[in-house]
Amino acid sequence: MELDAFITDKKTLKLIERAREFAMSFFEREGTHGFSHVERVFNLCMHIGREEGADLEILALAALLHDVARPLESVGKVEDHAAEGARIARQYLRSLGYPEEKVEAVAHAIEAHRFSRGPEPATLEAKILSDADKLDAIGAIGIARVFMYSGEHGRDIEASLRHFEEKILKLKDLMYTETAKKMAEERHRFTEEFIERIRREIGGEI
Incomplete structure (x- = not known):
């Protein structure tokens, strides 16, 4: 940049x-x-x-x-x-x-x-940093990071998909700023599409 x-x-x-x-x-x-x-x-x-x-x-x-x-x-x-x-x-x-x-x-x-733990961000700058940190866990980068972590810790695909459902897909609704909320929508949608596709492939669909 x-x-x-x-x-x-x-x-x-x-x-x-x-x-x-x-x-x-x-x-x-x-x-x-x-x-x-x-x-x-x-x-x-x-x-x-x-x-x-x-x-x-x-x-x-x-x-x-x-x-x-x-x-x-x-x-x-x-x-x-x-x-x-x-x-x-x-x-x-x-x-x-x-x-x-x-x-x-x-x-x-x-x-x-x-x-995932306090304190709650009380300033605009704190809210933006929190939003940016969460945004990096969603979308194409977020998907790559989940599977990097899985490789580092011996976690299989099913466990990775549970992580998406238990944590990653909830991040969209935790944004503070309007700008981050808009960015999160697109990244969230991409992540959902990826999960749907990989589940189809796991099931043997073309």
């Missing part, structure tokens, strides 16, 4: 680039929650944020830093990657002399992005 299409201030662009490099340092390998996921969420946040009139600086930093603690959670070093990620973001941004009010805005968005 050409970030300067969204943010033109050179000082802000430099800050965001530093945050990107810092965030990348936490990811040693790819996977369903690798840095490619972070970049997709970042891109979604910029598009949604522009449409919704969000503070794009706060949103960009929150998006880049939202999963820095995910690798730690995956190996059992932390229990809640959102809470730990907020702590890491606070420490990092304060080390740069970032204004405290903005530090807290970024940290809140990170802490509230996980839809």
Whole structure:
């Protein structure tokens, strides 16, 4: 993404680039929650944020830093990657002399992005980050991620399809912003069509 299409201030662009490099340092390998996921969420946040009139600086930093603690959670070093990620973001941004009010805005968005547990997002930027994170689990990318996860954890096709029904197909109705709701409709429809098709093929239909 050409970030300067969204943010033109050179000082802000430099800050965001530093945050990107810092965030990348936490990811040693790819996977369903690798840095490619972070970049997709970042891109979604910029598009949604522009449409919704969000503070794009706060949103960009929150998006880049939202999963820095995910690798730690995956190996059992932390229990809640959102809470730990907020702590890491606070420490990092304060080390740069970032204004405290903005530090807290970024940290809140990170802490509230996980839809399956609190806190509830209280700001527009937090709602957009939560929406973008959920959008990356729906549609073509979402389908690819489900089966990547299944491959990583030895889960068969039927178990993967149950995951779609128990979680992925419910995400459409959990969006906060109007922009994300519209995007989710199309991604949801694509996911439903895929599930219908794969079930037909499992049953031996042409």
